[in-house]
Amino acid sequence: MRVRSLRLLPLVVLLVVVALVVPSFVLAQSAINPAPPVVHIQDGGTSGRMESIFIPPLTGAPFSMMLVTEWSRPLGNGGSFTLVNKRRIVRDGRGRIYQERWLLVPKGSKIESRMDVIQITDPKEHTWLNCGVDEKICEVRPYGLVPDMVYKLAMGTSGPLPDGQGFRQHDDLGLSNSNGVDTIGYRETTTLNPGVLGNDLPMVSTREFWYSAKLGINLISKVDDPSSGRQSFSATELTTSEPDPRYFVVPEGYKVVDRRKGEEKPN
Template identity: 40%
Template sequence: MQKLLSQIVVFSTALLLAIPATSQTATHAPDGRSFERIQSITILPKPGAPFSATVVTEWTRLLEDGTTTTIRNHRTIARDGNGRIFEERRFFTPTGDKQETMLTSLEYSDPARREFYSCKPTTHICMVYPFNAPATAPPTPTTPVQFPNGAGGITHEDLGRKSISDLDVIGSREITTINPGTNTGYARPEPTIKEFWYSPRLEINLIVKRFEPRGGAQSFTVQNINLTPPDPKLFEPPTGYRIIRTDIQ
């Protein structure tokens, strides 16, 4: 094995020496990068409705060869009686619903101070932005919507009521259809289906399911709901992090 490793090192060194020096000159400007982020449960700074819970996310994606792949994660969310919000963000893995995955950020929203902290464990930096979210959700339109030029529309369905974790929830389904035609560029109807189970007490969706013909399926489930006021320390950004305040208004 040691002999084989030595041969590999010698070969690699010779290969590097054989590359002309001019090849190290940049042939284009630095490239950007793209990434996908999935937006799950939205938490508004509603006062007087404290809770803590776990959000379990499952994301089934369609691949170019027609197969699918499913990745998951679970993360902690919380809100105190003053409307302050804490959320974890974590990486996805195939077993992320059962195993804890790496943290990508810790987020803190404070409606009284109108500040939003996004803290990165990898850099120990907290970026601070203005926070101006409404305390309660606006009414959701339920009347059908038609897009211009026959491009499609949005319809809504009432799914009734039920109980989840001893909380009353209201179910609804939203279907957005893009019709085929020259105005849309689609060869056949493309329906996007969203299902919601909403808790009026907490003013959050306890279950969200989405299906997009070209993007796959997403599901978000709020579990382990505890209505006891969380520990106040949970809503304090980590100590020892560098704080960078933005001037974005």
């Protein structure tokens, strides 16, 4: 998967953060009574790049939306540096997902964002099309997520972190509505004690999100972490009707390169 990004911290530090605080994905399956695997999902964070919201390949829950992203990081003089973009995300009733990737650009600047990647995933065919807009080449790679997985929010419980590293506070924010769709809100506040991650004072990070059970995604998500800054994701122009099938075919004029078999197919 190719996504343009800005590096913030060495990857090893970020992996430590993930290990101490909240895992991105946890798969679990009972060996005695086989059940669908469970995927715990969350938005935001960095692992060498900024991660966006997670879209599961659910069936029977189509939607189309524009996702507005802002990423702010502190400057040494007390100000902040903010990058923004806006991109289209579409899912049909079969669980196929179309996503555009647009470059992050400085907020309020004259620099215009542009789309550099189109991604199309098909859970039935187990394919992931990653299409470079400049090269007009779509690489086919395997796609492992399937609709019958159980997708759950990655939420911890209130209480101390292991080995005296700090404390996590979980709060239910109640019911709300976004773009005409019901949501339920949650907030997690994680405090790392001094010295856990090179910090000389308590290090506090928060995650707040408003989840749509109908669509299986967060329509509003906010992440505030001292190591990566503030990230916000907001769904706009949301519709829940079946989208145009044209989103899920190879764009006209693009060449297909099958990375699973090394085959090239002209479109």
